[in-house]
Amino acid sequence: MSIYRSLYGEVRSRKHPLRRFGLVFILVLLFSLAYGVYPSTPTGASAPAGVGAAKHSLLLDGDGDYVEIPYASDLNTLSAITIEAWVKRTASRCETVVGNGWRESYWLGFCYGPIRFYHTGYQWVDGKTPIPPGQWTHIAVTYDGTTRRYYVNGQLDLETTANNGPITAAPGGAVLGIGGDRHGGYYFQGLIDEVRIWNVVRTQAEIQADMYRTINSPRPGLLAVWHFDGDAQDAVGGHHGVLRGNATFSSERFPSNVIYLPLIRR
Numbered sequence: 001m002s003i004y005r006s007l008y009g010e011v012r013s014r015k016h017p018l019r020r021f022g023l024v025f026i027l028v029l030l031f032s033l034a035y036g037v038y039p040s041t042p043t044g045a046s047a048p049a050g051v052g053a054a055k056h057s058l059l060l061d062g063d064g065d066y067v068e069i070p071y072a073s074d075l076n077t078l079s080a081i082t083i084e085a086w087v088k089r090t091a092s093r094c095e096t097v098v099g100n101g102w103r104e105s106y107w108l109g110f111c112y113g114p115i116r117f118y119h120t121g122y123q124w125v126d127g128k129t130p131i132p133p134g135q136w137t138h139i140a141v142t143y144d145g146t147t148r149r150y151y152v153n154g155q156l157d158l159e160t161t162a163n164n165g166p167i168t169a170a171p172g173g174a175v176l177g178i179g180g181d182r183h184g185g186y187y188f189q190g191l192i193d194e195v196r197i198w199n200v201v202r203t204q205a206e207i208q209a210d211m212y213r214t215i216n217s218p219r220p221g222l223l224a225v226w227h228f229d230g231d232a233q234d235a236v237g238g239h240h241g242v243l244r245g246n247a248t249f250s251s252e253r254f255p256s257n258v259i260y261l262p263l264i265r266r
């Protein structure tokens with residue numbers, strides 16, 4: 001009886017080998033997950049850089065990178081226009097956001113600080129607010145042949161009738177560039193996202209209502225939307241682009257919302 005009790009007690013006091021193995025297995029698994037040593041591919045080889053990374057915006061190095069959009073008649077028969085985009089500049093330079101040939105048609109970009117927009121070739125006006133490097137900024141321009149308005153983060157930056165005139169077309173077959181222009185390049189350096197071209201003048205309220213969202217379905221007057229989520233496809237108008245140079249994609253996305261800090265009155 002005593003022998004049985006002692007044997008029984010010893011068996012009870014020792015952990016069963018399977019239970020011990022299970023505990024060790026769980027500890028090893030948790031360690032592996034925590035420190036990333038668990039092989040992620042069957043061969044154990046590391047994946048090529050960038051593969052599998054999220055792609056949310058266009059990444060351009062400022063040296064020959066741009067997206068080329070084939071000539072389209074609806075992008076070149078405009079009596080009014082709105083262009084919207086999110087940008088995150090790397091430097092303050094003369095650079096293209098949307099270029100349909102600045103010498104004869106429309107062009108949106110920057111020559112150093114603020115927004116610059118051409119509509120007829122050579123007919124340009126600079127905005128007032130510098131668009132700073134290093135932070136996502138929403139820009140928009142509207143123009144109806146008479147009045148141009150620039151918006152920065154949904155706020156009116158400039159309204160003027162200076163240097164007005166019709167929006168002229170590019171020559172047949174000429175490509176439109178995002179991040180570069182066919183006249184001289186003026187390549188953008190940084191990130192570009194959610195570019196839209198409309199053939200109507202959007203109001204400030206409309207610009208503000210849509211600036212923090214993506215548009216995936218047709219709207220009246222909306223000619224093209226490029227999300228740059230891993231490709232240069234136009235989500236609504238069939239104006240699919242081709243990446244040139246070293247143009248690629250970033251995992252960064254434009255801000256989807258804004259945190260408004262409460263005003264504290266003392």
Ligand SMILES: [Ca+2]
Pocket residue numbers: 056057193194227228229253254
């Ligand atoms: Ca995007």
